[in-house]
Amino acid sequence: MTSRVFSGIQPTGQITLGNYLGALKQFVALQDQADAYYCVVDMHAITMPQDPDQLKERIKDLASLYLAVGLNPEKSTLFVQSDVSAHSELGWILQCLVHMGELSRMTQFKEKGEGKEAVSAGLFTYPALMAADILLYQSHLVPVGEDQKQHLELTRDLAIRFNARFGDTFTIPEIMLLKQGARIMSLDDPNKKMSKSNPNPGSRIEMLDPPDVIRKKISRAVTDSDRFIRFDPEAKPAVSNLLTIFSLVTDQSIEDVVSAYDGKGYGDFKKELGEALVAHLTPIQTRYAEIRNSGEIERLLHLGAEKARATAATTMEAVRKNVGLGS
Numbered sequence: 001m002t003s004r005v006f007s008g009i010q011p012t013g014q015i016t017l018g019n020y021l022g023a024l025k026q027f028v029a030l031q032d033q034a035d036a037y038y039c040v041v042d043m044h045a046i047t048m049p050q051d052p053d054q055l056k057e058r059i060k061d062l063a064s065l066y067l068a069v070g071l072n073p074e075k076s077t078l079f080v081q082s083d084v085s086a087h088s089e090l091g092w093i094l095q096c097l098v099h100m101g102e103l104s105r106m107t108q109f110k111e112k113g114e115g116k117e118a119v120s121a122g123l124f125t126y127p128a129l130m131a132a133d134i135l136l137y138q139s140h141l142v143p144v145g146e147d148q149k150q151h152l153e154l155t156r157d158l159a160i161r162f163n164a165r166f167g168d169t170f171t172i173p174e175i176m177l178l179k180q181g182a183r184i185m186s187l188d189d190p191n192k193k194m195s196k197s198n199p200n201p202g203s204r205i206e207m208l209d210p211p212d213v214i215r216k217k218i219s220r221a222v223t224d225s226d227r228f229i230r231f232d233p234e235a236k237p238a239v240s241n242l243l244t245i246f247s248l249v250t251d252q253s254i255e256d257v258v259s260a261y262d263g264k265g266y267g268d269f270k271k272e273l274g275e276a277l278v279a280h281l282t283p284i285q286t287r288y289a290e291i292r293n294s295g296e297i298e299r300l301l302h303l304g305a306e307k308a309r310a311t312a313a314t315t316m317e318a319v320r321k322n323v324g325l326g327s
């Protein structure tokens with residue numbers, strides 16, 4: 001049996017190099033080996049306030065980026081979460097299974113809610129909706145970055161609890177984390193992950209940053225105190241992060257990159273990293289512009305939603321029956 005893969009990205013802010021190296025790049029690699037479902041999770045986006053017109057555009061922006069990085073709608077099912085109402089339905093049922101204590105322990109909720117006057121109940125129950133996304137498709141594998149690990153563990157716990165209480169219904173999913181790249185750090189502070197919501201745009205490379213912006217951001221990236229190019233995430237977190245990025249965008253091992261810069265300074269290294277990123281991202285940006293302006297996106301997303309709805313309906317039929325819901 002081919003394995004089923006599921007993952008999603010929120011259509012909020014500009015997609016970063018962290019999202020790409022930790023998640024999107026893996027999505028592309030997996031589409032040839034598995035039956036993959038990739039979702040634009042707009043229902044998760046509204047757990048924080050969003051401007052409706054901007055949200056609509058960002059959904060299409062993200063779907064266009066999915067295609068631009070190499071996802072092929074003939075191989076993968078690409079769709080928007082709110083087009084498949086079963087996500088909300090199963091999300092509610094899982095809210096009735098998850099414990100308040102479990103949700104309170106989620107670090108993402110604590111970080112996103114911190115210092116905010118009003119936090120939506122949806123931000124708190126967010127992991128139940130994420131579990132629904134994954135379990136609806138009987139997913140085996142979920143490629144994500146490290147910040148989603150806790151949510152994945154909760155998803156597994158909920159699947160196990162549901163199956164024990166209501167009979168075998170869900171496949172228990174496995175998390176798929178990269179050894180390198182699961183946590184790309186900020187360019188201005190190697191102790192924080194690279195994030196679309198950081199107020200300093202210099203902290204991240206955005207997938208659609210023009211070449212000169214990429215070069216400038218890399219040249220200003222912080223480095224560590226000595227001048228040696230060495231991979232040591234504990235002692236040299238900033239340079240190790242840049243080495244990880246270099247290795248992933250050029251498909252070389254970290255050791256090869258380190259030995260290529262043996263005896264050279266940070267200046268040369270950063271200059272060539274900037275060029276490597278420009279070379280990697282420019283073709284993606286060119287494809288993105290073609291796709292975003294083609295008017296094809298809506299049609300593709302409708303087809304994807306149809307397929308996703310059919311798969312989700314089979315799971316929901318079993319869920320309703322096993323829980324004892326309906327007339």
Ligand code: TYM
Binds near residue numbers: 194
């Ligand atoms: P989101 O939209 O914040 O991020 C999308 C993906 O990018 C990964 N990521 C990173 N990876 C490496 N380094 C970084 N600095 C970095 N920043 C982000 C994230 O781990 C994620 O894989 N809750 C999810 C969306 C979601 C989902 C799902 C994912 C909803 N339902 C079901 C998988 C399965 C989120 O907010 O990701």
